Amino acid sequence: MxxxxxxxxDFDAYFGENYVVKKVNIEIPKNNVIAVxxxxxxxxTTFLRCINRxxxxxxxxxxxxKILLNKDDIYDxxxxxxxxxxxxxxxxxxxFPNLSIYDNxxxxxxxxxxxxxxxxxxxxxxxxxxxxxxxxxxxxxxxKKGTFLSGGQQQRLCIARAIAMEPEILLLDExxxxxxxxxxxxxxxxxxELKKNYTLILVTxxxxxxxxxxxxxxxxxxxxxxxxxxxxxxxxxxxDARTQNYITGRFS
Amino acid sequence: xxxxxxEIAAIKNEVINMWRLVRSQLMKAYEALITNNKxxxxxxxxxxxxxxxxxxxxxxxxxxxxxxxxxxxxxxxxLLAVLKINNxxxxxxDIADGIARYIADMPEEFNADTLKExxxxxxxxxxxxIFADSETAFEFENTLLARTIFSRDEEVLxxxxxxxxxxxxxxxxxxxxxxxxxxxxxxxxxxxxxVGDQCKNIAEEIIFYFEAKVLKHQ
Numbered sequence: 001m002x003x004x005x006x007x008x009x010d011f012d013a014y015f016g017e018n019y020v021v022k023k024v025n026i027e028i029p030k031n032n033v034i035a036v037x038x039x040x041x042x043x044x045t046t047f048l049r050c051i052n053r054x055x056x057x058x059x060x061x062x063x064x065x066k067i068l069l070n071k072d073d074i075y076d077x078x079x080x081x082x083x084x085x086x087x088x089x090x091x092x093x094x095x096f097p098n099l100s101i102y103d104n105x106x107x108x109x110x111x112x113x114x115x116x117x118x119x120x121x122x123x124x125x126x127x128x129x130x131x132x133x134x135x136x137x138x139x140x141x142x143x144k145k146g147t148f149l150s151g152g153q154q155q156r157l158c159i160a161r162a163i164a165m166e167p168e169i170l171l172l173d174e175x176x177x178x179x180x181x182x183x184x185x186x187x188x189x190x191x192x193e194l195k196k197n198y199t200l201i202l203v204t205x206x207x208x209x210x211x212x213x214x215x216x217x218x219x220x221x222x223x224x225x226x227x228x229x230x231x232x233x234x235x236x237x238x239x240d241a242r243t244q245n246y247i248t249g250r251f252s
Numbered sequence: 253x254x255x256x257x258x259e260i261a262a263i264k265n266e267v268i269n270m271w272r273l274v275r276s277q278l279m280k281a282y283e284a285l286i287t288n289n290k291x292x293x294x295x296x297x298x299x300x301x302x303x304x305x306x307x308x309x310x311x312x313x314x315x316x317x318x319x320x321x322x323x324x325x326x327x328x329x330x331l332l333a334v335l336k337i338n339n340x341x342x343x344x345x346d347i348a349d350g351i352a353r354y355i356a357d358m359p360e361e362f363n364a365d366t367l368k369e370x371x372x373x374x375x376x377x378x379x380x381x382i383f384a385d386s387e388t389a390f391e392f393e394n395t396l397l398a399r400t401i402f403s404r405d406e407e408v409l410x411x412x413x414x415x416x417x418x419x420x421x422x423x424x425x426x427x428x429x430x431x432x433x434x435x436x437x438x439x440x441x442x443x444x445x446x447v448g449d450q451c452k453n454i455a456e457e458i459i460f461y462f463e464a465k466v467l468k469h470q
Contacts, residue, residue, distance in 0.1 A: 208322050235324045237464035247324045249256060 005030040005168060005199050006051065011065030013043070013050050015058065020046045022223040024065070028169075033191050033200045035210035035231065038220035039251060044203050047220065048171050051201065052086040053079040069168070080112060087162030091174040093154030095146030095161070102142040104157055105129060108165040124164050131197070132160035133190050152183025156190065163198065170194065172202040176209065188213050207247055211235045219243045256321050260330065263313050264391075267334055270306045270341050271387040273299065277348035278383060278447070282376050284352060285440070288361040296352035303345035310338045326461070333461035337390070340450045340457075344383065347443045347450075354436045362433060370419045371412040372437055372444075378408040379447040386454045395462050401455040409448035416441045 006028040013021035021043045028034055036044045049055040050063055053074060067074045074082045095104045105125045109116060116124070125142070129135040134156040138149070146157050155175055162170055176184040191200055191213050204210050210217050211231060218228040219242070227234065227243045238244045245251045253261070277299050284292035314331050317323060323331055355362075367373050382401050389398040420438045424431055456467045 207324070211324065236328060238325055244325045248327050249254060 003030045004028065005070060006201075007066075007068040007071075008051075009066040009068070011047075011050065011063065011067060013046050013055055013063040014061065015046075016060040020223050021050065021063075024225045026218060026225055026228055028199060028201065029216070030199050031195050031197075032215040033195050033202060033213055035214035035217040036201060036203045036220065037205070037207060037210050037217060037246075038226075039246065040205075042220040043223040044218075044220045045173055048088075048173055048201060048203050051169070051171055052083050052088055054083075054088070084108070084112070084165045085167050086169045086171060087165060087167035088171040088173065089155070089158050089162055089175050092178050093151055093158050095149075095154050095157050097145065097147050099146060100143045101129075101138050101146045101149070101157060104146045105160050105164050107161055128160040128164040129157075131163055131194065132156045133186065133193065134160055150183065152179050152186055155179060155183070155187060159187075159190065159194070163194070167198060169199045169201060172200060174203055174205060177205065184209075207235075219246060221246070256317075256323075256327075259313070259317055259321070260327060263310065263317070263331075263334060266306065266310050266313065267337060267341075268387065268391055270303070270310065270338065271390070273303055273306065274341050274345045274348065275380070275383060275387065277303065277345055277352075278380055281348045281351045281355065282380065284355045285362060285376070286364060286367065286373070288355070290356050293352040293355040297349055297356070300345060300349045303342060307338055307342040310334065314338075326464075329461045329464060333457040336457050337454050340454045344447055344450050347446055350443055351440050354440055358432070358436050360433060362437070363430075366423065366430070366433065367437065370416060370423065370437055370441070372441055375409055375412040375441060375444050378404065379444045379451075382409070382448060382451045386451050386458070389455065389458050393462055395459050398455040398458040401451050405448035405452050409445055413441055413445040 004027045008024055008026045008028075011021060011024045012019065024047060036048065038044045046055060051067060051074075055061050055063060056079075069077075069082070069085060074086075095101075096107055099107060102125050103110070105128050106121055108114075109121075109124075126135060126139075129138060134153060137153060138144075138157075141148075146154060149157060155178075159170070159175075176187050179187065188209065191202070194200060195215075202210070202214065214231045216229065217231045217234040219226045219234070219238075219240075221242055227238060227240045229239070234243065235247060238247065242251075277296050280292055280299075281296045283289065284296060314335055317331060321327075382404055385397055386401060388394065389401075416438060420434050424434045427434070459465055459467055
């Protein structure tokens with residue numbers, strides 16, 4: 001694939017003896033929204049956490065195989081740098097409770113000891129909040145705590161925090177599962193804007209969300225990548241019977 | 253069975269009922285034709301309302317499933333196919349109704365030998381047979397049977413339709429007093445040719461539903 005940003009080769013992941021991601025091979029194209037779906041326990045979140053080397057933070061966790069970010073193996077790069085280039089947004093909005101909106105956005109720089117002058121910080125905060133479609137709602141209250149925001153706004157703040165580090169890829173682990181339909185809709189709209197600058201990999205249990213927002217969809221089952229294809233094909237004529245059974249709710 | 257599967261199965265049953273109703277219309281119109289039974293022709297015309305009502309119900313049930321269950325993959329193809337098949341069946345019902353109207357309006361009686369000689373009876377038999385096979389193909393998910401419809405439409409219905417003009421012209425030349433009958437027969441032949449076309453459309457939808465292959469315009 002010409003515009004591949006991430007290439008996963010024969011990748012396995014374990015928790016102790018438990019083999020949770022099995023020989024996954026996948027090429028993720030740049031500036032796409034990729035949905036990752038599958039039943040609970042199929043390894044999709046573990047796979048996502050391997051992509052920015054968070055899996056290895058769990059005791060007893062191990063992995064093998066290659067994950068190439070622009071042809072560089074992420075396991076040959078410092079994990080902090082990997083996590084700058086591959087940001088992550090979690091299921092529940094998790095702004096730092098004691099920090100202001102402004103400081104939440106810039107937190108990645110502070111935590112990594114990256115020093116930047118004030119006008120640069122201001123530009124990063126405004127630019128990130130703009131990209132996260134939150135600027136207009138918070139520009140007059142940047143120094144209030146992020147936890148005063150609504151759930152949907154908090155999640156967009158977390159997205160702003162992730163993109164402040166200028167990543168290439170954003171990993172989103174069920175980012176709207178704790179949000180109401182209106183907030184979900186605004187986050188889904190945001191994905192379409194974000195994909196102009198970033199590649200989004202979205203784990204979701206909501207199949208209709210996968211169908212609505214993604215360009216390509218991956219289906220995992222029992223740790224294996226069963227099928228990865230254009231989302232339109234996956235939801236109209238999937239090749240594998242297991243994918244069809246899953247998306248039509250006939251999984252047993 | 254989940255609620256969704258139950259609703260899909262219910263729609264399939266409704267479509268099969270629609271098929272049977274329209275087949276009954278076609279067969280009764282056939283019987284009315286060969287027996288010159290105008291009462292039976294009126295009965296066929298009266299059935300049209302039931303066909304229309306069933307068409308609307310199937311459409312409405314499909315809409316509900318789209319709205320409430322957001323179907324995907326084979327379920328989505330099934331419902332898309334059903335919407336089109338439903339429309340095709342209603343049109344075949346219209347055709348049966350049209351044939352019945354000719355029988356009811358015909359000032360004289362149809363001559364059985366003429367119907368046979370011009371090929372109308374053979375064409376009608378084949379149209380009913382193709383129509384019945386399309387129902388079997390849908391009910392028992394038999395795309396091989398659905399595929400036979402294309403060639404049978406071409407080899408029998410279209411061929412008789414093509415030859416009909418010459419035969420009718422000869423018949424009128426030899427029996428100028430039978431011009432009314434000849435024109436009615438010609439019109440019925442055209443209608444049966446449309447039954448074949450609708451059955452072909454249905455066969456395409458059955459193949460789309462089961463195999464996800466689009467044969468339209470190929």
